[in-house]
Amino acid sequence: MAKAKASQAAADSKQGQPGAIDGIPQPRFDWAGRSNQWGTRVKPGKHGLRLGDLNVGIYGEIPEYWPDQTRNPRGAIPRKGVPPVGYSIRDKAGLWADSAADLYEEAIQRRWAPATDVPWETVKPLNEGLERAICQVCTELCQYANGDIEAISSWQHQMSYGYHEVKQFLATAAFDGARQFEAFRKRALCNGGGLGLEGPGKVNRMILESRGGWSEAVIYLFLLRGTFTMTMLRYLERAAYNDAERFLYRHALQDKARHVTYGLEHLQYAIAHQEDMALIMQQLMFIGDRVFAREMRDNVLREALAVIFAGGIEKAGTEGMAVYREMMADFMETYLGNCSWLGVKRNLEMMPQLLTQYVKRT
Amino acid sequence: ATDVPWHTIEPLPDDIEEAECELATFLTEVEFVAGDVPARWISQTTPDSFEPRNVLLAQVMDESRHMDVFRKRALANGGGLMQATGGTAGVVGSIDLARDFTEMSSRLHISGEGAVLTIFRMGELMAYNDAEKAIYRLCAQDEARHVAFGVMHMRYMSTEAPERHDEIECYLDEAERQILAGSQNPAGNQTASSEALAVLLGGGRDKYDEGFRKLMAIRKRQLQEYMKRVRSAGFGARFENGRSRVQEMIEASAA
Numbered sequence: 001m002a003k004a005k006a007s008q009a010a011a012d013s014k015q016g017q018p019g020a021i022d023g024i025p026q027p028r029f030d031w032a033g034r035s036n037q038w039g040t041r042v043k044p045g046k047h048g049l050r051l052g053d054l055n056v057g058i059y060g061e062i063p064e065y066w067p068d069q070t071r072n073p074r075g076a077i078p079r080k081g082v083p084p085v086g087y088s089i090r091d092k093a094g095l096w097a098d099s100a101a102d103l104y105e106e107a108i109q110r111r112w113a114p115a116t117d118v119p120w121e122t123v124k125p126l127n128e129g130l131e132r133a134i135c136q137v138c139t140e141l142c143q144y145a146n147g148d149i150e151a152i153s154s155w156q157h158q159m160s161y162g163y164h165e166v167k168q169f170l171a172t173a174a175f176d177g178a179r180q181f182e183a184f185r186k187r188a189l190c191n192g193g194g195l196g197l198e199g200p201g202k203v204n205r206m207i208l209e210s211r212g213g214w215s216e217a218v219i220y221l222f223l224l225r226g227t228f229t230m231t232m233l234r235y236l237e238r239a240a241y242n243d244a245e246r247f248l249y250r251h252a253l254q255d256k257a258r259h260v261t262y263g264l265e266h267l268q269y270a271i272a273h274q275e276d277m278a279l280i281m282q283q284l285m286f287i288g289d290r291v292f293a294r295e296m297r298d299n300v301l302r303e304a305l306a307v308i309f310a311g312g313i314e315k316a317g318t319e320g321m322a323v324y325r326e327m328m329a330d331f332m333e334t335y336l337g338n339c340s341w342l343g344v345k346r347n348l349e350m351m352p353q354l355l356t357q358y359v360k361r362t
Numbered sequence: 363a364t365d366v367p368w369h370t371i372e373p374l375p376d377d378i379e380e381a382e383c384e385l386a387t388f389l390t391e392v393e394f395v396a397g398d399v400p401a402r403w404i405s406q407t408t409p410d411s412f413e414p415r416n417v418l419l420a421q422v423m424d425e426s427r428h429m430d431v432f433r434k435r436a437l438a439n440g441g442g443l444m445q446a447t448g449g450t451a452g453v454v455g456s457i458d459l460a461r462d463f464t465e466m467s468s469r470l471h472i473s474g475e476g477a478v479l480t481i482f483r484m485g486e487l488m489a490y491n492d493a494e495k496a497i498y499r500l501c502a503q504d505e506a507r508h509v510a511f512g513v514m515h516m517r518y519m520s521t522e523a524p525e526r527h528d529e530i531e532c533y534l535d536e537a538e539r540q541i542l543a544g545s546q547n548p549a550g551n552q553t554a555s556s557e558a559l560a561v562l563l564g565g566g567r568d569k570y571d572e573g574f575r576k577l578m579a580i581r582k583r584q585l586q587e588y589m590k591r592v593r594s595a596g597f598g599a600r601f602e603n604g605r606s607r608v609q610e611m612i613e614a615s616a617a
Contacts, residue, residue, distance in 0.1 A: 024570075024571050024574045024575075025574075027557045027560070027570055028557065029557060029567070030554070031384050031444060031445055031554035031557070031558070032377075032380055032384075033380070034444055034445045035383070035441070035442040035443065035444050035445075036442065036443070037442045037443075038440075038441060038442045039440055039441075039442070040437045040440070040441065040442045041437075041438065041439060041440045042434070042437045042438055043368075043438075044363070044368045044369065047363060047364070048363030048364035048368070049363050049366070049368045049434050049438065050363045051363075051430055051433075051434075054433060054434060054437050056437075059437060059442075059443070070446065070448060071391050071392070071394065071395065071446070072391065072446040072448075073387060073390050073391050073433065073443055073446060075442070075443045076387050076391070076443035076444060076445060076446045077443075077444065077445040077446065078445075078446055079445060079446050079447065079448040081448075082446075082448030085458055104426070104430075105363055108363070108427065109363065109364065146409045146412075149404065149405075149415065149419065150404070150405045150409075151405075152401075153401040153402070153404040153405040153419075153422075154401075154402070154405035156397075156398070156401045156422075157398040157399070157401045157402045161394070164394075164429065164433075167394070167397070167398075167426065168426040168429060168430060171397055171401075171422045171423050171425070171426035172423055172426065174401065174404070174419050174422060174423070175419050175420060175422065175423040177419070178415070178416040178419035178420065181412060181416070182416060185412075
């Protein structure tokens with residue numbers, strides 16, 4: 001009894017001290033008081049508490065090179081002796097875009113769900129030729145989406161944690177690809193049609209096989225193919241046959257616009273911070289244009305688009321093709337305009353005639 | 363940015379805010395393991411399997427959102443980021459180094475995210491305002507999907523690939539070694555994040571012991587839920603035939 005009372009008294013006297021009770025280990029609290037910058041209080045603004053708002057003080061110092069090979073969050077105190085995870089993209093010029101944080105927030109805030117947001121009930125039967133053409137275009141858009149998904153996913157995990165804004169934005173871009181795949185597959189299968197022919201896939205292959213770094217992939221994925229996809233979606237929206245299609249094309253266009261914005265801003269940054277980047281881009285686009293032109297030689301997409309633009313097979317060869325040529329002219333104007341904006345010289349004489357035939361010359 | 367009621371965060375006592383920031387630093391560090399790793403596997407998965415690819419792509423986006431929200435929490439209330447844990451280093455047995463999809467999924471979904479899911483579900487016990495409650499609730503919702511995918515994949519393997527049972531049992535052996543000992547579990551043994559959790563659960567450093575008891579209850583729950591998942595996936599025999607020591611761990615934590 002005396003022993004029990006003594007033991008109780010001892011326990012009582014230690015109460016309030018961490019680890020005072022038997023079986024509870026003494027805490028170390030060696031993490032307490034360790035911060036590179038304490039006292040940070042970021043408040044939500046008109047658009048909420050955004051990722052870019054966190055870049056204050058040390059948390060906003062984004063160095064040109066990130067040597068840390070671990071997942072240490074930017075601004076946190078690194079732990080010494082942690083084996084590296086192994087990130088190969090450590091130069092800011094290899095991935096950065098000033099708008100990455102804002103594009104990430106926009107992607108999150110403008111998300112849409114193909115299952116429930118698209119007014120599928122507005123899709124009504126169309127003439128067979130038209131339905132087949134729409135299904136074919138949707139099939140090819142699914143293939144483009146697959147290319148986006150695989151390209152982004154294969155590079156994203158190689159990017160250093162110091163540039164988390166870009167990693168986070170690319171996570172949304174990859175998800176946009178998944179949504180695009182889902183949405184266009186649904187359109188192909190919801191109105192009595194089905195999936196069509198696989199596209200040539202030459203541009204997809206070029207994107208996936210690029211080994212010169214993420215910037216090279218961006219040139220092909222966003223500058224070249226992204227601009228083409230945006231142009232095509234814009235024309236498809238104009239030629240949509242129901243509210244569901246209009247919704248699909250408009251929202252896919254909105255998503256794609258973010259990707260192209262990132263692409264252009266990243267390439268702009270890369271050119272400004274890497275001496276010969278503009279020359280490298282010239283070389284890459286010389287190759288890329290040719291591969292793109294070879295893909296466009298395939299008649300399937302061209303004819304499907306012409307049928308959609310004309311409302312059917314009957315006038316596809318005339319009215320439909322006229323709109324197609326207008327679309328390609330628009331694409332070339334935007335594409336060359338983007339190159340010019342980036343300061344990358346393009347020589348029309350060196351570009352494939354299949355593309356330059358659409359250039360409006362003054 | 364907008365779904366979390368950030369305005370409900372009021373100044374907290376220093377020890378609580380420090381614990382919040384330590385936990386948030388840990389979570390912003392580890393959440394994107396679950397973003398990077400599936401991304402690598404997605405790029406190697408055929409488009410024919412678009413359903414699981416799309417699930418993993420949704421996971422990558424979820425994890426980028428988690429990385430975002432915990433960084434925001436650390437910087438929203440007078441604190442800051444603290445010391446990284448290094449819990450996701452490239453060491454043998456880590457999620458990064460898995461060379462097979464099922465191996466990766468067992469470590470990531472069944473073990474790692476399963477443990478984190480239990481903690482997020484306990485959010486009510488450690489949240490100090492509506493913003494934190496919302497964060498834990500929404501994260502739990504996301505994490506539950508990821509774990510469900512892992513369980514369903516393993517269940518599929520259990521019925522469709524019996525020749526791989528022994529191999530998968532080895533993956534589960536490795537996962538169980540990491541569950542409490544590894545640093546990827548925020549409630550694991552004597553880590554900075556587990557101490558921070560105990561402070562939050564107790565209501566302050568002076569109530570650490572009370573918080574530690576709640577942490578023990580969470581650890582027990584993590585293990586019990588892990589067992590349920592593995593049974594659901596068709597590998598429950600390991601808990602009856604003596605291969606697994608999880609039941610012993612549960613009894614030890616209850617003692």
